[in-house]
Amino acid sequence: MPNRRILSLWFPRLGAERLIRAEPWLAERPFATVAVHGGAQVLASLSAEASRAGLHRGQPLRDAHAMCADLVTRPAIPHREAAFLGALHRWAGKYSPWVASEPPDALVIDLTGCAHLFGGEEPLADQVAQDCADLGLSVRVGLADTLGAAWALARFAGAEMQSHRSGDAIEQEAHATRAKAGKRRHWERGGTTPPRAASVSDSGRIAAPGQSWSALSPLPVASLRIDTDTQEQLKRLGLRRVGDLLGQPRAGLARRFGRGLVDRLDQATGSAPEPVSPARPPDRFAVRLSFPDPIGLAEDVTAALERMVQRLCATLKDKGRGARTLRLEAHRCDHEMRWLSVTAATAHADPHRLLPLLTIKLDVLEAGPGIDMLRLEAIAHEPVHTRAMAGHAEAAARGMARQQGSAALEDLIGRIGARLGPEAVTRRHPASSHIPEKTAQVLAAAWSEPARDWPAPPVPRPLLLWPPEPVHAPDDPRPPERFRWRGRVFARLAATGPERITPEWWLDEPAWRSGPRDYWRVETDRGERLWLFYAHGGTMSSGWFCQGAFA
Structure with a gap:
């Protein structure tokens, strides 16, 4: 040796x-x-x-x-x-x-x-x-x-x-x-x-x-x-x-x-x-398919993709992985390459769910004089775990139905994301804050799970929220009998409250520099139920504002 x-x-x-x-x-x-x-x-x-x-x-x-x-x-x-x-x-x-x-x-x-x-x-x-x-x-x-x-x-x-x-x-x-x-x-x-x-x-x-x-x-x-x-x-x-x-x-x-x-x-x-210990090579999941003659029809590319996706998913399942982002490369006979990428809502290795995402965007590929070779790679993949439903037949059936419904929603998000981009499809999630405008956050649907438990507020919150708008009323903490908002005059019929909310002391929120707020649910003579608050004043002057409306 x-x-x-x-x-x-x-x-x-x-x-x-x-x-x-x-x-x-x-x-x-x-x-x-x-x-x-x-x-x-x-x-x-x-x-x-x-x-x-x-x-x-x-x-x-x-x-x-x-x-x-x-x-x-x-x-x-x-x-x-x-x-x-x-x-x-x-x-x-x-x-x-x-x-x-x-x-x-x-x-x-x-x-x-x-x-x-x-x-x-x-x-x-x-x-x-x-x-x-x-x-x-x-x-x-x-x-x-x-x-x-x-x-x-x-x-x-x-x-x-x-x-x-x-x-x-x-x-x-x-x-x-x-x-x-x-x-x-x-x-x-x-x-x-x-x-x-x-x-x-x-x-x-x-x-x-x-x-x-x-x-x-x-x-x-x-x-x-x-x-x-x-x-x-x-x-x-x-x-x-x-x-x-x-x-x-x-x-x-x-x-x-x-x-x-x-x-x-x-x-x-x-x-x-x-000893010299080499690093373990990363898992790479890619397949390619070469053609004896160049192809250019969408039907031929789709047929080739069916075979490639099945081979790729079989490799992913063997390793317990699921594809999140796929990249398709089309190598043309004029020595040029065109590519596209799609992102699924969740990582999985089901060819019947991945293939539609690719076929949706096939129109962006330019075959030119013809395609000699196709290459498909999972450039982003995650570990997945097989779920087995066991127990009572009815409970198992309900679990399967929920799983199928979730898969259908994920496929819908994936198809819309393939057209508009994964970041264009969003969902709202609860956030840990007692400030009204910060109780929810917007997340990309492809990279988040649906919210299971949405915490209920201590008192009802309005259906519509907007940035606080000034209300012309006497500078008095008690709800005004009459006030002017958005160029109209309102008369108070009833008022419920107050709910005092103070700003988070460890953050500097410019909109909350007016100090603590007393929120009231006010019913008006015009049939509207508004969410008014009185700002007690801090570094800014006090006064009345409107921030939302109830259904």
Whole structure:
């Protein structure tokens, strides 16, 4: 069996370059994405121009603007960056089927037995770099026998190790290690730089098989993926490179720094296993049908759809899923593609309910010179559960009738939504508020369930509601004997109330700045029953208003 070979791909500017792909002009300016860390705004991802301006990742935004006045920033959007990394995950599958993501900005590929398909490891690494350059992405590659070694080479190979402390680093090390450290690090004070290990390629990022130790030795201890506190403790003792640790007794390292450091060393050198666990591919439900001769008649397309919908629904049922949104693609013989999409009111896998939604919109497809191939995909699907009616025969029959009635309503919503759009069909739902105009909310019927229990108000509510309209009447909390509204004069025959409603104190409603309201049901001499209220006044003046009418 060939030696295990792991390729690590690190995209150091993933967040910034994702936005540069959409707005190319950002590449000409210092550009960075901004994230909130510990209550402060810091730079999350930088473009090449921003790095050349002296900015660095994790730098506070105010310091960055002080250093670079023309810095352009955008907020970091982690979930979109994760989706972009997922797209790169699918791209990396061309090199090996064993690909894993390392959020937020890296991929790991198990290349065991695959490199020869691309002419070897170095040609493969060159092709990866070229593909990323074509995509507008910066990438750093590391290839070794272990995941830890590949991770370290991708991020630290070829980079100068810098000290975060001023002065001679040797003078600041512990006394017990000062003598050995002086011999080991004499070249950092003007001596000859030690030669690069022969097992590492010219780029310094490909370690030859079996040479992980030699490749790791010149790298800083941060390449072992250990926490910052452990790194600082090792630096204070003069242990700055991985090679300084490889010769140390493991028992002493474990007692001083814990098992985490020793485990990372063993993983990087191959003494401890660290498997690459690829992500499970998402379920994709799609079928296609190719034709020996191009078709263009609506009857032929409908007949083909019947076969495709049945196959698609059978696959969905096997996985316990239901289609919510379907996409139909028509590939024409002139190498053009036309498509349409439909959304069902509920997710299901019944071909007799999905087919009418597609046939309704077939007229938007242009067959042109003819259709060579049809492709049908469930681009949105949800889990569904089979329901079995059991018990008394009459109860089961009533349950089946309710289920059929619900399915008929859902099909009607789906057909209307296919014509007008899913958002055009709405239904009202109760809302948790005692303010009259906020006791109900409007939801899209395709994405909501019918309201089962509508809470009854403490007192009757009017059938019609409108925004409060001023009523000309004396400024008195008692219901007026006569008042003028909408240009007509009314006389009060009877009044029922009051019902006091106060605004929600945690919200600022502009219409409720007039303070508490006393609502009255007033019967007039014109035969109308109006819903009047007296506003007691807050930041606005008091007075009478009309907001609704009873049936």
